[in-house]
Amino acid sequence: MDSNQQTKWSQFLSLIVVFFFWGFVAANNDILIPVFKKWFVLSQVQSQLVAWAFYVAYFVGSVIFFIISLKSDILQKFGYKKTLAVGLCLSAVGAFLFVPAALAANFWFFLSALFIVGLGFSVQQIVANPLAIKMGSPETGAHRLTLAGGINSLGTTIGPILLGIILFGMGNKEDSQPKTDHLSKIEIVKTEYLTHKNELSQNITELQKDNQDDPAKVQEVIAKVEKNISSLDTEIQSIDQNLSANDSQVDAYTKKLGEIKEKSTSIQYPVGFVKEHLKQVKMPFIGLGIAFILVAIFMLFSKIEDPAKEEEAAIETGSTKFSILKYPQLYLGMLAIFIYVGVEVSIISNLPALLHTKEFGGVLEHNIAPFVSLYWGSLMIGRWSGSINVFKMSKTMNTVMKFIVPFIAFAIIIFANELSGKDVSSFYVYAFWILAFIIMSFIGGKMAGKTLMIFGIAGVIMMILGLVYPDKEIAKYFFISGGLFCSIMWPSIFDLAIAGLGKNTGKASSFLVMMILGGGIIPLIQGWICDFDKTSPEGIMGITWTHFSYVIPIICFAYLAFYGFLTPRLLRKQGIVMGETSSAGH
CATH class of the missing domain: 1.20.58 (Methane Monooxygenase Hydroxylase; Chain G, domain 1)
Known part of the structure; x- marks a missing residue:
C-alpha cells in the first residue's frame, strides 16, 4: 500500500458508526441488569447472565470464525464489506428479537437475543479493526483505530443516558439529589x-x-x-x-x-x-436493528474497497507448527485480556447492586444511568487523552492537551446527564480522580509495559480505598475510577502479547479476541459473592458482601500490573525491545 495514501475519510466515517454501536449496546447491558433483576426476581449472580450472554457470544463467534478460516480465508473469499454486512445483519436479528422477548416477558429469550447481537459484533470486530487500519496510509492506521476507539467510548457514554430516558423518562433533579445530607x-x-x-x-x-x-x-x-x-x-x-x-x-x-x-x-x-x-425495553433495540440494516445496506453499496488481495498474498503465512506455549507473552497476554475485559465489565455490572445497598444510599433503578454513564465516560476520558500521542505536535502543546482533553470529555459527560434531567452536581468532585489519571499518564509515558503496570497498581489502590474509605458518597468514585485506569489497557496488553510473533501475529490476534470471554465470567464470580448478602445479611468485616465483592477487581488489577511488569523483561530475553503504544479501545 502506498505510504503516502490519504485516509479515505468518506469510507472511514461510515465504518466508525459500527464502533459506536459496540459501545452503545455494551453499556446498555448495565441498565438492563437491574431492570431484569427486579422484574424477573433474579439473584445478583443470575442478573450477571446478561453480561455473560453478550460476551460469551464474542468467544463463540471468534472460535467459529477461526475454525472456518482454517479451511477458507473468509475475508478474501467474500470481501471485508460483505462479511461486515453479514455481521451487522446478524446483530439486527438479535436486536429485533427483543420485541418477542418483551412480549413474552421471558428472561432467557432476552439472553438469546443479546447473544445473537454479540455474535454479530464478534464478526464485526474481526473485520472492522483491520479494515480501519487499511483505509489509508499504514503510518496513520493507529490514528484511525484510536479515533474509532474514541467513538466507541462515546457510544458507551451516551447509551446508558438514552436508555435511561426511554425506560424511566426524563430525570427529576430533586429526586436524583442526595437526600441524606x-x-x-x-x-x-x-x-x-x-x-x-x-x-x-x-x-x-x-x-x-x-x-x-x-x-x-x-x-x-x-x-x-x-x-x-x-x-x-x-x-x-x-x-x-x-x-x-x-x-x-x-x-x-x-x-x-x-x-x-x-x-x-x-x-x-x-x-x-x-x-x-418491559415494553419500553424493545424500543431502543428496534431502532438499533433498523440502524444495523441501514448501515449494512450502505456498506454493500458504498465505495469501501477491500484491501488488495495481492498485498495479502505477499504476507508470508505462519508456521503450521505454531504453538501458544512457545510465546509466554502470548499465553500470559491471553489471560490478561480475559481479566482486563472481565474487570472492566464486572466493576460496572455490579455497581447498581452496590449503590442499591443502604450504606451507599439505596439508589433506585431509575437513578442508576448517570453512574453507568460516568463509568463508561471514564473510559472515554482515558482514550481521548491517550489519542493525543497519535498526533504530531510540540512537546509543550502535547502536555497542554493532556490536561485539557480529559476535562473536555468530562464536561461532555456532565452536559449529557444534565440534558437528561438528572442532578449530577455531586460528580464535580470526580475531577480529582481525573487529575490523578493525568499525572499517572505522564509517569507511564508511551511505553506499554510501564503504563500497564502503573495503571494496574492505580486500579488496586482505588479498589482498596473504595473498600475502606468511610464516606460512601466518596467511596463510590474510587470504584467508578476503575474505568479511567482500564481505559488504556487494551492496546497495552495487545501490543505486549503479539510482540515478536511475526508471521503468527494473525493467529495470536484471533486467540486474544476470544479472551473477551472474560467479560461474561468474572462478573458472575463477583455477583456470586454479592449474593451472600441474602444468607449472611450481617456482612463481612463490617461491610456488606456486595461491597466486599470488590476484592475481585483488586485481584484482577494486581495481575494486570504484574503482566505489565514481567512481559517487557520476557521480551528483552527474546531480543525484543518494545516501542510506543497507541491507545485504541476494544
Missing part, C-alpha cells in the same frame, strides 16, 4: 423506609389497573405487597417514637428493612404486569 442516622433509615414504601405503593396503584392478568392472581400479589407496606408502616411508627435511637437500635431497624426488602424482591408479579414494565 444533614440527617441523623435514624432519619436516614426512616427515609429509606419511606422510599421503599412509596415504591411498593406505586406498584399497587399500577396493579389495580392491570386488566391483562387473572384478577385472583393480581389480588394475591396486591395482598403480599400490602403486607410488606404494613410492616414498613409499623417500623416507621416505631422510628417516629424513637428518634433518639442509639447505634444498635439503628442497626436493628436497618436489619428489619433488609428483611422486608428481601420479601419484596421475592414477590413474583403477574406476567402481564411485568410485560407492561
Whole structure:
C-alpha cells in the first residue's frame, strides 16, 4: 500500500458508526441488569447472565470464525464489506428479537437475543479493526483505530443516558439529589423506609389497573405487597417514637428493612404486569436493528474497497507448527485480556447492586444511568487523552492537551446527564480522580509495559480505598475510577502479547479476541459473592458482601500490573525491545 495514501475519510466515517454501536449496546447491558433483576426476581449472580450472554457470544463467534478460516480465508473469499454486512445483519436479528422477548416477558429469550447481537459484533470486530487500519496510509492506521476507539467510548457514554430516558423518562433533579445530607442516622433509615414504601405503593396503584392478568392472581400479589407496606408502616411508627435511637437500635431497624426488602424482591408479579414494565425495553433495540440494516445496506453499496488481495498474498503465512506455549507473552497476554475485559465489565455490572445497598444510599433503578454513564465516560476520558500521542505536535502543546482533553470529555459527560434531567452536581468532585489519571499518564509515558503496570497498581489502590474509605458518597468514585485506569489497557496488553510473533501475529490476534470471554465470567464470580448478602445479611468485616465483592477487581488489577511488569523483561530475553503504544479501545 502506498505510504503516502490519504485516509479515505468518506469510507472511514461510515465504518466508525459500527464502533459506536459496540459501545452503545455494551453499556446498555448495565441498565438492563437491574431492570431484569427486579422484574424477573433474579439473584445478583443470575442478573450477571446478561453480561455473560453478550460476551460469551464474542468467544463463540471468534472460535467459529477461526475454525472456518482454517479451511477458507473468509475475508478474501467474500470481501471485508460483505462479511461486515453479514455481521451487522446478524446483530439486527438479535436486536429485533427483543420485541418477542418483551412480549413474552421471558428472561432467557432476552439472553438469546443479546447473544445473537454479540455474535454479530464478534464478526464485526474481526473485520472492522483491520479494515480501519487499511483505509489509508499504514503510518496513520493507529490514528484511525484510536479515533474509532474514541467513538466507541462515546457510544458507551451516551447509551446508558438514552436508555435511561426511554425506560424511566426524563430525570427529576430533586429526586436524583442526595437526600441524606444533614440527617441523623435514624432519619436516614426512616427515609429509606419511606422510599421503599412509596415504591411498593406505586406498584399497587399500577396493579389495580392491570386488566391483562387473572384478577385472583393480581389480588394475591396486591395482598403480599400490602403486607410488606404494613410492616414498613409499623417500623416507621416505631422510628417516629424513637428518634433518639442509639447505634444498635439503628442497626436493628436497618436489619428489619433488609428483611422486608428481601420479601419484596421475592414477590413474583403477574406476567402481564411485568410485560407492561418491559415494553419500553424493545424500543431502543428496534431502532438499533433498523440502524444495523441501514448501515449494512450502505456498506454493500458504498465505495469501501477491500484491501488488495495481492498485498495479502505477499504476507508470508505462519508456521503450521505454531504453538501458544512457545510465546509466554502470548499465553500470559491471553489471560490478561480475559481479566482486563472481565474487570472492566464486572466493576460496572455490579455497581447498581452496590449503590442499591443502604450504606451507599439505596439508589433506585431509575437513578442508576448517570453512574453507568460516568463509568463508561471514564473510559472515554482515558482514550481521548491517550489519542493525543497519535498526533504530531510540540512537546509543550502535547502536555497542554493532556490536561485539557480529559476535562473536555468530562464536561461532555456532565452536559449529557444534565440534558437528561438528572442532578449530577455531586460528580464535580470526580475531577480529582481525573487529575490523578493525568499525572499517572505522564509517569507511564508511551511505553506499554510501564503504563500497564502503573495503571494496574492505580486500579488496586482505588479498589482498596473504595473498600475502606468511610464516606460512601466518596467511596463510590474510587470504584467508578476503575474505568479511567482500564481505559488504556487494551492496546497495552495487545501490543505486549503479539510482540515478536511475526508471521503468527494473525493467529495470536484471533486467540486474544476470544479472551473477551472474560467479560461474561468474572462478573458472575463477583455477583456470586454479592449474593451472600441474602444468607449472611450481617456482612463481612463490617461491610456488606456486595461491597466486599470488590476484592475481585483488586485481584484482577494486581495481575494486570504484574503482566505489565514481567512481559517487557520476557521480551528483552527474546531480543525484543518494545516501542510506543497507541491507545485504541476494544
